[in-house]
Amino acid sequence: MKTHKKFDFSEVVEFDKHIAMSIPNYDGLINLVGAFFLEIMPPDGVCVDVGCSSGSLLNSFSEMTVGRYIGIDSVDFGENKNFEFRNEDCVDALQKLKAADFVICLFTLQFLGRHKRAKVITELGRLVSGGATVIIGEKLYMGSAKINGIFHRKHMMKKRELFNDREILDKDEALFGSMYCINEQTASDDYENIGCSTRIWQSYNFAAWIIETGE
Numbered sequence: 001m002k003t004h005k006k007f008d009f010s011e012v013v014e015f016d017k018h019i020a021m022s023i024p025n026y027d028g029l030i031n032l033v034g035a036f037f038l039e040i041m042p043p044d045g046v047c048v049d050v051g052c053s054s055g056s057l058l059n060s061f062s063e064m065t066v067g068r069y070i071g072i073d074s075v076d077f078g079e080n081k082n083f084e085f086r087n088e089d090c091v092d093a094l095q096k097l098k099a100a101d102f103v104i105c106l107f108t109l110q111f112l113g114r115h116k117r118a119k120v121i122t123e124l125g126r127l128v129s130g131g132a133t134v135i136i137g138e139k140l141y142m143g144s145a146k147i148n149g150i151f152h153r154k155h156m157m158k159k160r161e162l163f164n165d166r167e168i169l170d171k172d173e174a175l176f177g178s179m180y181c182i183n184e185q186t187a188s189d190d191y192e193n194i195g196c197s198t199r200i201w202q203s204y205n206f207a208a209w210i211i212e213t214g215e
């Protein structure tokens with residue numbers, strides 16, 4: 001079998017632009033996450049971004065509310081970071097943290113595989129057990145194969161507005177064996193292990209939940 005080249009985040013140029021082009025309506029989600037952050041993050045609280053990539057979200061949040069900001073990513077995109085950057089695997093980094101008030105984990109879980117994903121869910125539950133908020137975004141398989149197929153095809157057509165066909169097919173091939181999406185019901189059952197979850201956003205096969213835990 002031909003050697004398969006997996007998707008390598010460190011090779012992505014202009015990461016913020018790339019993700020905004022790859023996930024339709026991503027900007028809308030970021031605006032929403034910003035609104036929840038402003039309402040919920042207590043001054044002097046702890047905010048953690050799991051899979052923070054360029055760090056642009058934490059950079060903007062840290063300018064809005066005084067607090068401790070921690071970004072975790074196994075890739076260092078080398079951009080300016082206004083926060084504590086943990087350049088390591090997310091499970092290792094989360095295990096070193098004691099508690100958090102506001103946690104963001106956008107489109108990172110789908111790259112972990114089920115065993116590491118389960119560890120992250122456990123760590124998030126522990127981190128926020130004192131009363132906090134988690135926002136998780138993931139690419140998922142919809143419960144119905146028919147709906148899933150329609151979303152997938154429409155997403156491919158949408159991507160052709162911004163990428164050429166080779167770029168789309170090369171990325172699709174690289175994601176094979178790098179991305180481990182799960183069923184939406186399994187994901188939402190997992191979130192209940194952290195706290196009380198509410199779906200706040202969806203675009204094609206991409207969805208986000210807010211998860212609250214009581215004090």
Ligand SMILES: C[S@@+](CC[C@H](N)C(=O)[O-])C[C@H]1O[C@@H](n2cnc3c(N)ncnc32)[C@H](O)[C@@H]1O
Pocket residue numbers: 009019050051052053054072073074075088089090091105106107108111112
């Ligand atoms: C699709 S990107 C999403 C980035 C960012 N959350 C956003 O919404 O723009 C996934 C990020 O997770 C990071 N990542 C993947 N596996 C990781 C791991 N095991 N530990 C830490 N970061 C990881 C990647 O380097 C990448 O920056």
